[in-house]
Amino acid sequence: MDMVMSDVSDSPAQLLQEARRLLTFQGELGLLGLDVSPELLAQRASIATAPCEALPQRKTPAATSPADSGIPSTWNATEPALMLRELSTVLGPCSRCKLSRTRTHIVFGVGNAKARVMFVGEGPGRDEDLQGEPFVGAAGQLLDKMIKAMGLMRSEVYIANVVKCRPPKNRDPEPDEVAACEPFLKAQLGIIKPE
Numbered sequence: 217m218d219m220v221m222s223d224v225s226d227s228p229a230q231l232l233q234e235a236r237r238l239l240t241f242q243g244e245l246g247l248l249g250l251d252v253s254p255e256l257l258a259q260r261a262s263i264a265t266a267p268c269e270a271l272p273q274r275k276t277p278a279a280t281s282p283a284d285s286g287i288p289s290t291w292n293a294t295e296p297a298l299m300l301r302e303l304s305t306v307l308g309p310c311s312r313c314k315l316s317r318t319r320t321h322i323v324f325g326v327g328n329a330k331a332r333v334m335f336v337g338e339g340p341g342r343d344e345d346l347q348g349e350p351f352v353g354a355a356g357q358l359l360d361k362m363i364k365a366m367g368l369m370r371s372e373v374y375i376a377n378v379v380k381c382r383p384p385k386n387r388d389p390e391p392d393e394v395a396a397c398e399p400f401l402k403a404q405l406g407i408i409k410p411e
Contacts, residue, residue: 296329299407303400307380313396315381315389321348325376325404333368334410335359336401337377339389345382350375374408376401 304324310316323340326349335351343353351359363370379389379397 296407300325300329300404303403303407307400310380310396313381313393315379315383315393318384319381320345322380323348323350323377323382324380324400325350325374327370327374328372329374329408331372331374331408332411333366333372334374334376334405334408335363337375339377339379339386340382341386342382344377350377374404374410376404 307322307324310322319340323344327334337350337355340350341353341355343356344350350356359375360370363373378401379393380400381393383389383393
């Protein structure tokens with residue numbers, strides 16, 4: 217089976233469908249213990265019901281509808297903030313790789329769901345793991361200064377990591393760990409569509 221991810225220029229709905237397909241395939245191999253059934257996804261989608269009204273509306277391609285892509289009808293594909301919340305619920309209490317055994321919190325990502333600029337770090341550090349938010353420690357202070365020097369505010373960008381759990385002793389993420397989180401990062405990029 218071809219396991220190459222879609223290009224990030226695909227629609228967010230296509231990226232989420234591709235993430236689900238890969239995760240389901242890994243589950244069929246017995247690697248995840250993951251239930252990504254449409255019923256479970258519909259149940260999780262109902263948790264995230266309110267889109268962020270402070271952000272302007274973004275158009276999505278008319279060719280892709282939630283019904284066509286297998287996304288539950290309760291999932292609003294025109295609201296990136298809602299899509300990110302749904303993606304976070306799909307991630308759930310992740311145990312897709314060995315990093316889940318040592319983490320305190322999953323560090324999914326934060327920021328403006330319609331950001332023009334997105335920062336992607338390698339993985340969470342100690343402070344990020346404790347708070348569940350990316351770039352809050354010393355690296356976060358440096359990033360905040362860089363964002364300000366660019367004439368932006370942290371609230372205008374989106375910040376995520378390649379892996380969503382802290383590697384022990386802040387080591388580099390291993391290939392299998394990166395592979396476990398790759399569908400989520402690619403879906404985040406596809407939803408946000410940073411410039």
